[in-house]
Amino acid sequence: MTSAPVTSNDDVVRIRQLVRKAAIEARMSIVDQTKIVTAASELARNAFVHGGGGTATVELVSNAVGRAGVRLVFSDTGPGIPDIPLALTEGWTSGSGLGLGLSGTRRLVDEFDLATEVGEGTTVTVTKWAR
Amino acid sequence: MTSAPVTSNDDVVRIRQLVRKAAIEARMSIVDQTKIVTAASELARNAFVHGGGGTATVELVSNAVGRAGVRLVFSDTGPGIPDIPLALTEGWTSGSGLGLGLSGTRRLVDEFDLATEVGEGTTVTVTKWAR
Amino acid sequence: MDRVPILKIGDLLLVSIQIDLQDQTVMVLQEDLADRIVKTGARGVIIDITAVEIVDSFIGRMFSTIASMSRLLDAETVVVGMRPAVAITLVELGLSLGGVRTALDLEKGMQLLSRTAQSTDGS
Amino acid sequence: MDRVPILKIGDLLLVSIQIDLQDQTVMVLQEDLADRIVKTGARGVIIDITAVEIVDSFIGRMFSTIASMSRLLDAETVVVGMRPAVAITLVELGLSLGGVRTALDLEKGMQLLSRTAQSTDGS
Ligand SMILES: Nc1ncnc2c1ncn2[C@@H]1O[C@H](COP(=O)(O)OP(=O)(O)O)[C@@H](O)[C@H]1O
Numbered sequence: 001m002t003s004a005p006v007t008s009n010d011d012v013v014r015i016r017q018l019v020r021k022a023a024i025e026a027r028m029s030i031v032d033q034t035k036i037v038t039a040a041s042e043l044a045r046n047a048f049v050h051g052g053g054g055t056a057t058v059e060l061v062s063n064a065v066g067r068a069g070v071r072l073v074f075s076d077t078g079p080g081i082p083d084i085p086l087a088l089t090e091g092w093t094s095g096s097g098l099g100l101g102l103s104g105t106r107r108l109v110d111e112f113d114l115a116t117e118v119g120e121g122t123t124v125t126v127t128k129w130a131r
Numbered sequence: 132m133t134s135a136p137v138t139s140n141d142d143v144v145r146i147r148q149l150v151r152k153a154a155i156e157a158r159m160s161i162v163d164q165t166k167i168v169t170a171a172s173e174l175a176r177n178a179f180v181h182g183g184g185g186t187a188t189v190e191l192v193s194n195a196v197g198r199a200g201v202r203l204v205f206s207d208t209g210p211g212i213p214d215i216p217l218a219l220t221e222g223w224t225s226g227s228g229l230g231l232g233l234s235g236t237r238r239l240v241d242e243f244d245l246a247t248e249v250g251e252g253t254t255v256t257v258t259k260w261a262r
Numbered sequence: 263m264d265r266v267p268i269l270k271i272g273d274l275l276l277v278s279i280q281i282d283l284q285d286q287t288v289m290v291l292q293e294d295l296a297d298r299i300v301k302t303g304a305r306g307v308i309i310d311i312t313a314v315e316i317v318d319s320f321i322g323r324m325f326s327t328i329a330s331m332s333r334l335l336d337a338e339t340v341v342v343g344m345r346p347a348v349a350i351t352l353v354e355l356g357l358s359l360g361g362v363r364t365a366l367d368l369e370k371g372m373q374l375l376s377r378t379a380q381s382t383d384g385s
Numbered sequence: 386m387d388r389v390p391i392l393k394i395g396d397l398l399l400v401s402i403q404i405d406l407q408d409q410t411v412m413v414l415q416e417d418l419a420d421r422i423v424k425t426g427a428r429g430v431i432i433d434i435t436a437v438e439i440v441d442s443f444i445g446r447m448f449s450t451i452a453s454m455s456r457l458l459d460a461e462t463v464v465v466g467m468r469p470a471v472a473i474t475l476v477e478l479g480l481s482l483g484g485v486r487t488a489l490d491l492e493k494g495m496q497l498l499s500r501t502a503q504s505t506d507g508s
Pocket residue numbers: 042046047050051076078079080081087088092093094095096097098099100101102103122
């Protein structure tokens with residue numbers, strides 16, 4: 001398991017590279033590598049831009065039948081998300097983004113979990129399994 | 132009455148074939164066959180993807196006036212559906228689907244029943260009558 | 263899992279779906295097709311569904327995904343041979359396949375793609 | 386922060402992205418490019434993403450922004466060399482890059498732009 005800070009634009013790039021490495025270790029196809037790295041890039045940017053910075057952890061996991069996967073956790077202590085369904089709506093943004101980060105990421109991964117509390121922060125956990 | 136497991140993508144294909152056979156036996160038109168098989172495909176995928184697997188039963192039925200039909204029951208012991216109206220909303224998905232499975236299926240059949248309990252599972256029963 | 267073959271005819275790729283599609287097959291087909299478009303420089307993709315008896319929301323989404331993806335790779339997609347019962351069912355299901363071009367049969371699909379290619383060639 | 390170089394080839398500008406793009410680099414590239422189009426009177430912009438391993442929504446938006454901006458400055462943009470895995474991922478992300486022209490490789494991109502230039506010149 002690797003942890004890394006997400007407090008700058010540079011960190012977003014570094015996290016993409018960490019996730020790429022993990023996806024290769026999990027023997028994902030090129031397409032699946034691309035999907036999980038793209039998801040990581042969106043979630044890292046969110047933690048930085050909307051969450052005011054936080055941390056990322058990248059973990060190699062395996063499921064009951066021994067399938068390898070990559071699990072990513074992005075945590076911040078930012079403002080939290082008051083309306084979760086709204087935030088998950090394709091195209092909705094509170095800022096100047098495209099509003100595709102959360103909705104799109106959800107389609108790119110196999111498991112998606114969003115835990116958030118207003119005034120406390122946001123944690124997004126995603127998992128993608130190698131096929 | 133035929134029962135079949137729904138625990139893989141392969142099973143979804145097999146269930147389509149079972150339902151096709153029943154629809155032909157009920158002497159449905161090509162359009163009605165297509166509709167009930169499509170509905171079966173959606174519900175089987177839901178039982179597998181959202182319900183973590185379950186069973187399907189396919190039954191030839193006839194009503195009071197002797198009209199033939201096909202009844203399908205999809206049961207799983209998955210997480211259940213906490214908000215039924217939301218799940219039936221066209222376009223709403225908790226995952227990465229299109230959110231058309233339940234809302235669309237409902238339009239494709241003559242009778243539609245959804246029984247679900249959080250933590251217990253979900254059973255969807257649909258019937259289509261030959262014209 | 264079966265794999266759907268992709269044939270190259272001139273600068274077109276032809277995908278003729280002859281099997282009952284399971285979800286994994288659909289995912290693999292999308293990826294195979296993206297690879298082949300780039301490898302061959304194909305300008306068009308024809309998906310022949312003459313033999314396809316049902317299109318559910320998962321399969322229907324494949325058509326949209328392939329159409330968008332091939333556009334990004336500078337190829338046009340056309341779906342040919344949709345059965346009337348499939349078309350009716352898709353509409354009731356709520357899937358309009360916006361952005362997906364369709365033609366009645368293979369021949370009409372090829373004509374459609376060659377017209378498009380000519381007009382973008384400016385020739 | 387790295388800066389992406391912009392090369393001038395005849396009346397085209399070529400941007401070949403060889404680094405892992407961070408958001409600041411993207412912003413600066415857009416501004417640099419607008420300046421260079423005006424300074425050089427370039428008629429076309431080619432963005433070569435052959436080496437780009439991922440395009441997220443921020444980077445994808447850059448292509449649309451550059452395409453719109455250069456159109457306003459009377460130049461056409463084409464994005465070349467998109468990898469198949471990137472195309473599939475973009476579609477799933479929900480980004481269709483409408484309004485952005487694409488070509489398979491640098492050569493095809495240059496052909497596309499020279500044809501466009503001819504037809505808008507009316508020659
Ligand atoms: N980590 C976070 N902390 C607080 N709000 C967030 C966070 N991530 C997402 N959001 C909220 O959800 C909205 C949608 O996010 P997203 O789909 O990624 O689109 P975008 O980032 O382009 O706005 C954001 O505009 C923001 O309001």
